[in-house]
Amino acid sequence: MSDESKDPKHLESGEGAPVPDKETDTAATRTDDDPQSSDTAQHTGGGRVVELAGADSEPVQIGERRGMFGATRGQDTTGYGGLVTPTLLPGASPRPYGGYYDEVADLLATALEEGPGLGGAVEKVVVDRGEMTLFVRREHLLEVARTLRDHPALRFEMCMGVSGVHYPGEAGRELHAVYPLLSITHGSRRIRLEVTCPDTDPHIPSVVEVWPGNDWHERETWDMFGIQFDGHPALTRILMPDDWPGHPQRKDYPLGGIPVEYKGGTVPPPDERRAYS
Amino acid sequence: MTTHDQDTIYDDSAPSPGLDPSLPGNDPYGASVDDDTEGARVFTVSGGDWNDLVDEATALHEERIVVNMGPQHPSTHGVLRLILELDGETVTEARAGIGYLHTGIEKNMEFRTWTQGVTFCTRMDYLTPMFQEAAYCLSVEKLLGVTDRIPERASIIRVMMMELTRVNSHLVALGTGGMEMGATTVMTVGFRERERILRVFEAITGLRMNNAYIRPGGVAQDVPHGAVDMVRGVVGEIRRGLGELEMLLNENPLLKGRTVGVGYLDLTGCVALGVTGPVLRSTGLPHDLRKSAPYCGYETYDFDVITRTGCDAYDRLRIRIDEMYESLKIVEQCLDRLQRTEGQPVMVEDKKIAWPAQLAIGGDGQGNSLDHIREIMGTSMEALIHHFKLVTEGFRVPPGQAYVAVESAKGELGCHTVSDGGTRPYRAHFRDPSFNNLQAVAAMCEGSQVADVIVAVASIDPVMGGVDR
Numbered sequence: 001m002s003d004e005s006k007d008p009k010h011l012e013s014g015e016g017a018p019v020p021d022k023e024t025d026t027a028a029t030r031t032d033d034d035p036q037s038s039d040t041a042q043h044t045g046g047g048r049v050v051e052l053a054g055a056d057s058e059p060v061q062i063g064e065r066r067g068m069f070g071a072t073r074g075q076d077t078t079g080y081g082g083l084v085t086p087t088l089l090p091g092a093s094p095r096p097y098g099g100y101y102d103e104v105a106d107l108l109a110t111a112l113e114e115g116p117g118l119g120g121a122v123e124k125v126v127v128d129r130g131e132m133t134l135f136v137r138r139e140h141l142l143e144v145a146r147t148l149r150d151h152p153a154l155r156f157e158m159c160m161g162v163s164g165v166h167y168p169g170e171a172g173r174e175l176h177a178v179y180p181l182l183s184i185t186h187g188s189r190r191i192r193l194e195v196t197c198p199d200t201d202p203h204i205p206s207v208v209e210v211w212p213g214n215d216w217h218e219r220e221t222w223d224m225f226g227i228q229f230d231g232h233p234a235l236t237r238i239l240m241p242d243d244w245p246g247h248p249q250r251k252d253y254p255l256g257g258i259p260v261e262y263k264g265g266t267v268p269p270p271d272e273r274r275a276y277s
Numbered sequence: 278m279t280t281h282d283q284d285t286i287y288d289d290s291a292p293s294p295g296l297d298p299s300l301p302g303n304d305p306y307g308a309s310v311d312d313d314t315e316g317a318r319v320f321t322v323s324g325g326d327w328n329d330l331v332d333e334a335t336a337l338h339e340e341r342i343v344v345n346m347g348p349q350h351p352s353t354h355g356v357l358r359l360i361l362e363l364d365g366e367t368v369t370e371a372r373a374g375i376g377y378l379h380t381g382i383e384k385n386m387e388f389r390t391w392t393q394g395v396t397f398c399t400r401m402d403y404l405t406p407m408f409q410e411a412a413y414c415l416s417v418e419k420l421l422g423v424t425d426r427i428p429e430r431a432s433i434i435r436v437m438m439m440e441l442t443r444v445n446s447h448l449v450a451l452g453t454g455g456m457e458m459g460a461t462t463v464m465t466v467g468f469r470e471r472e473r474i475l476r477v478f479e480a481i482t483g484l485r486m487n488n489a490y491i492r493p494g495g496v497a498q499d500v501p502h503g504a505v506d507m508v509r510g511v512v513g514e515i516r517r518g519l520g521e522l523e524m525l526l527n528e529n530p531l532l533k534g535r536t537v538g539v540g541y542l543d544l545t546g547c548v549a550l551g552v553t554g555p556v557l558r559s560t561g562l563p564h565d566l567r568k569s570a571p572y573c574g575y576e577t578y579d580f581d582v583i584t585r586t587g588c589d590a591y592d593r594l595r596i597r598i599d600e601m602y603e604s605l606k607i608v609e610q611c612l613d614r615l616q617r618t619e620g621q622p623v624m625v626e627d628k629k630i631a632w633p634a635q636l637a638i639g640g641d642g643q644g645n646s647l648d649h650i651r652e653i654m655g656t657s658m659e660a661l662i663h664h665f666k667l668v669t670e671g672f673r674v675p676p677g678q679a680y681v682a683v684e685s686a687k688g689e690l691g692c693h694t695v696s697d698g699g700t701r702p703y704r705a706h707f708r709d710p711s712f713n714n715l716q717a718v719a720a721m722c723e724g725s726q727v728a729d730v731i732v733a734v735a736s737i738d739p740v741m742g743g744v745d746r
Binding site: 063065131158159184187211212215239240255 | 375376379381383384385387388389419420422548549550551552553562564566569570669670671673676677678679680682689691693695697698699700701703704706708712713715716745746
């Protein structure tokens with residue numbers, strides 16, 4: 001988006017820096033009992049900045065990488081085999097978020113004051129690469145969704161589907177549902193909602209009653225990831241056959257495939273080939 | 278990271294109806310056994326026996342008939358299955374069944390490098406390959422943080438290819454739509470004009486479809502010598518062909534009789550169902566991402582967003598025709614800019630992302646440029662290592678996620694990519710406009726005639742390759 005160039009946290013290099021480009025000093029200086037961050041969630045007026053109480057600005061570890069060169073099969077003979085690098089996704093961002101994101105957060109905080117409040121409904125706000133992600137607690141998803149759609153100054157009238165992501169390494173929050181929102185009224189503003197649920201209790205409320213166009217998208221995410229969208233009018237498989245076992249896009253589901261023979265040589269199926277991820 | 282271990286592989290040897298001979302319905306390709314058709318007669322129609330069938334059906338004195346149209350049916354735009362509940366000629370309920378062309382592209386992309394991902398996503402909606410490539414590459418570039426460093430010439434080529442793709446897709450939409458209504462001349466004209474664009478694609482990318490031309494960081498190679506003149510000629514030819522199409526369609530009383538007021542979906546319905554593209558613009562809302570959230574430098578081009586207010590199939594058809602003229606306008610501006618930027622790079626400067634070799638036609642058809650091979654094989658061991666590592670291993674993308682949307686010929690095409698810092702996409706999801714827009718079939722068709730269903734579906738212009746992915 002257009003904010004990208006202005007975003008100070010915007011990544012400068014194409015190189016695979018293992019740690020996201022975050023201002024790590026804020027994480028170090030901000031503590032949980034910091035009064036600035038703990039009790040301002042209730043106050044919204046007078047241009048005061050709403051910080052989320054206890055939002056964890058530490059990066060989220062979703063796995064780790066061993067060795068130097070990403071080789072995953074066979075013996076690591078490089079001598080770097082003992083190297084362990086955590087895979088970190090960006091944590092909560094401090095204010096200001098930049099662009100219209102501050103305005104959206106303030107408006108949402110004001111609108112949710114009667115109910116759970118911004119701190120109650122949203123666990124953290126991540127602004128990364130010029131895009132804003134609101135991590136919404138699943139029990140408050142419908143309330144947040146309805147507010148975002150109906151509030152005249154927010155008016156995210158379009159939800160561009162839901163995309164599932166499976167992080168087997170993030171204990172208790174393995175399944176993520178990502179909702180990109182679009183506000184045509186306010187000049188193609190975009191934000192993103194992200195809702196997590198554990199593998200053991202894969203339930204997320206359905207937003208079909210707020211955005212009816214999400215019907216098929218939620219069916220697809222159920223089909224591919226096994227996230228059950230409670231309240232969906234007819235949550236059935238959509239791409240796979242009705243009697244298909246398992247949910248193919250999960251990371252523990254194999255790709256499958258057969259070896260390919262060509263001129264006497266044999267190439268193993270893609271997920272069994274040598275890889276450097 | 279290994280993605281699965283032996284314990285978690287799903288057991289698919291469990292008996293399932295149809296494959297296990299001990300269970301009822303031992304014909305795996307036969308009618309399914311679990312459908313709720315108790316007490317109802319089932320007719321299988323395969324052509325030729327219509328009179329018998331009609332006699333039999335009328336003898337039942339049954340008012341409510343459920344017709345299963347597709348997934349193999351010449352007028353449903355590919356393997357789309359429509360389940361229509363009829364009362365006489367009136368459709369009382371319409372449902373779309375999809376998934377017959379699901380090929381697991383998104384899952385497959387997780388097992389290839391970021392660059393190879395282009396080869397997969399280009400095959401989703403096979404009429405708009407450049408849009409998938411562009412959306413995917415823009416999101417990868419956003420993850421890499423190189424969006425601002427894409428060379429100008431690469432963006433110009435991308436815009437030109439995308440706009441030619443839009444014309445290509447709209448021509449097929451009109452052509453097949455016309456054919457489904459019985460107007461084969463519209464089809465032949467549409468496909469004849471499309472052929473010109475495919476020839477341009479072949480000249481520039483080497484392939485007519487599934488081009489894999491736009492790559493993370495730029496485009497695979499510069500346009501060849503003489504391409505600018507070729508495209509300029511083709512633009513003129515297509516303009517003439519479009520004029521022919523307009524004469525056939527615009528004021529054709531038969532066409533208007535079939536399309537005006539058919540497939541009605543107003544602004545409220547469109548926004549509620551998340552419908553975008555020509556269908557949304559036929560309600561009068563000038564929503565076009567090229568204007569409202571420009572990418573690839575669209576803000577610097579001069580073009581109009583076409584809207585009409587009829588909310589019906591006829592207006593969508595007229596919008597597509599007018600959009601093609603606008604696209605040709607953009608293509609001509611691209612050509613001027615291509616002439617101005619002759620010789621400038623088409624790939625990002627960063628040698629850790631850009632593939633080292635430009636392609637060149639060798640004795641065996643295609644291959645790497647001989648200069649490059651001479652350099653890596655003869656003079657520079659480091660260049661050889663770099664080439665080998667980048668091509669086999671790929672580049673690493675910092676962890677995070679990005680969502681980028683482009684205005685495809687059919688609406689908002691969004692690409693959500695997640696990286697875990699590896700050389701492969703951790704997740705790549707495409708929000709295909711046809712997938713979303715097909716949900717509107719029920720709203721457009723219920724209460725209308727069976728024949729109008731075909732027109733309504735054609736006006737959405739779904740491509741099942743994109744819907745099922």
